[in-house]
Amino acid sequence: MGRTRQDVSTKLAAALKAQQDGVPLVVERQSFSQFASSWLTTVRPSLKPRTWYRYEQLLRVHALPAIGRLPLSKLAPQQLQALYAEMQANGSAPATIRQLHAVVHRALRQALRWNLVARNVADLVTAPRVPRTEMQVLSPEEARCLLEAARGDRLEALYVLALTTGMRQGEILALHWKDVDLDRGTVNVRFTLHHVRDGFVFTDPKSSRSRRQIALTEAARSALRQHRIAQAEERLRAGPAWQGQDLVFANPQGGPLDGTFLLRRRFHPLLGKAGLPKIRFHDLRHTAATLLLGQGIHAKIVSEMLGHSNIAITMDLYSHVTPTMQQEAARALDALLARP
Numbered sequence: 001m002g003r004t005r006q007d008v009s010t011k012l013a014a015a016l017k018a019q020q021d022g023v024p025l026v027v028e029r030q031s032f033s034q035f036a037s038s039w040l041t042t043v044r045p046s047l048k049p050r051t052w053y054r055y056e057q058l059l060r061v062h063a064l065p066a067i068g069r070l071p072l073s074k075l076a077p078q079q080l081q082a083l084y085a086e087m088q089a090n091g092s093a094p095a096t097i098r099q100l101h102a103v104v105h106r107a108l109r110q111a112l113r114w115n116l117v118a119r120n121v122a123d124l125v126t127a128p129r130v131p132r133t134e135m136q137v138l139s140p141e142e143a144r145c146l147l148e149a150a151r152g153d154r155l156e157a158l159y160v161l162a163l164t165t166g167m168r169q170g171e172i173l174a175l176h177w178k179d180v181d182l183d184r185g186t187v188n189v190r191f192t193l194h195h196v197r198d199g200f201v202f203t204d205p206k207s208s209r210s211r212r213q214i215a216l217t218e219a220a221r222s223a224l225r226q227h228r229i230a231q232a233e234e235r236l237r238a239g240p241a242w243q244g245q246d247l248v249f250a251n252p253q254g255g256p257l258d259g260t261f262l263l264r265r266r267f268h269p270l271l272g273k274a275g276l277p278k279i280r281f282h283d284l285r286h287t288a289a290t291l292l293l294g295q296g297i298h299a300k301i302v303s304e305m306l307g308h309s310n311i312a313i314t315m316d317l318y319s320h321v322t323p324t325m326q327q328e329a330a331r332a333l334d335a336l337l338a339r340p
Helices: 005-020 032-046 049-067 077-089 094-113 140-150 156-165 169-173 218-241 259-274 282-294 299-306 311-317 319-337
Strands: 186-189 192-196 199-203 212-215
Touching (some): 032 049, 032 094, 049 077, 049 094, 049 199, 140 156, 156 169, 156 218, 156 259, 156 282, 169 192, 169 259, 192 259, 212 299, 282 299, 282 311, 282 319, 299 311
Antiparallel strands (some): 192 199
């Protein structure tokens, strides 16, 4: 027998009430793809642009081709597990699979709240472990070699800043001249730059502690002064084409500098010139922290410079420096307490 008019009326009333409450109208046998599209639309205002673009990319590239046509209410744990296994077999990094798992879990959690599914099947699926990435840290001698190779480079000041402040790449590329006080010798970290599908976006730093002021070394102040002079000459050459965004590190037209271009076309060739192994730009941040801790700078100060949310993160990341620090502390106590 077909549904009665009362059944239809009751379902329609419930759907309209859900829509008034901000829940999308439920389509019978809604596919995962249809739900994902609706969910991405509703969640977008609450996410940073780069985060939303990453969510959309993970779902579009990896999830929808495999499970997009499946009815949302019929999605089973085995199908998600099979998707992750296939991704791993095809060479996807464990970190990428875990990111996708986190996005699917969040989406299905919302579907559960909206009563579109009976359970969050992602709770029953295991994503692969992500091995901890081994940081590659430059020694003091290697750091000096890098700075020597960078002497006279258009972005010399950028490398000096990275090695002496421990700033993240996005923070350096988002730096504006109004955030730099060369007289006082400080920089204020207020933004981070991200390259998304539609261009570049400036967002708040990673956490509240990431909004910070960092003292500059004399080498960094000198390099930034020279960089400002060279940039003024670039601005004159560019004329009306200059974009004038007040960026410290910009492309030759004054616009944002692309991080991928920086890595592949500038940083890696510079490492080769210096005779150094290929490392990530982020490893300059690790190098700065390791050099500071190795010089006996208190971990609390290093943590503040790096913008970590607490000192425990700093000590965990740079535990390889701790044994040396403890040995130096023991020697210092020996010297202090030795009999005259």
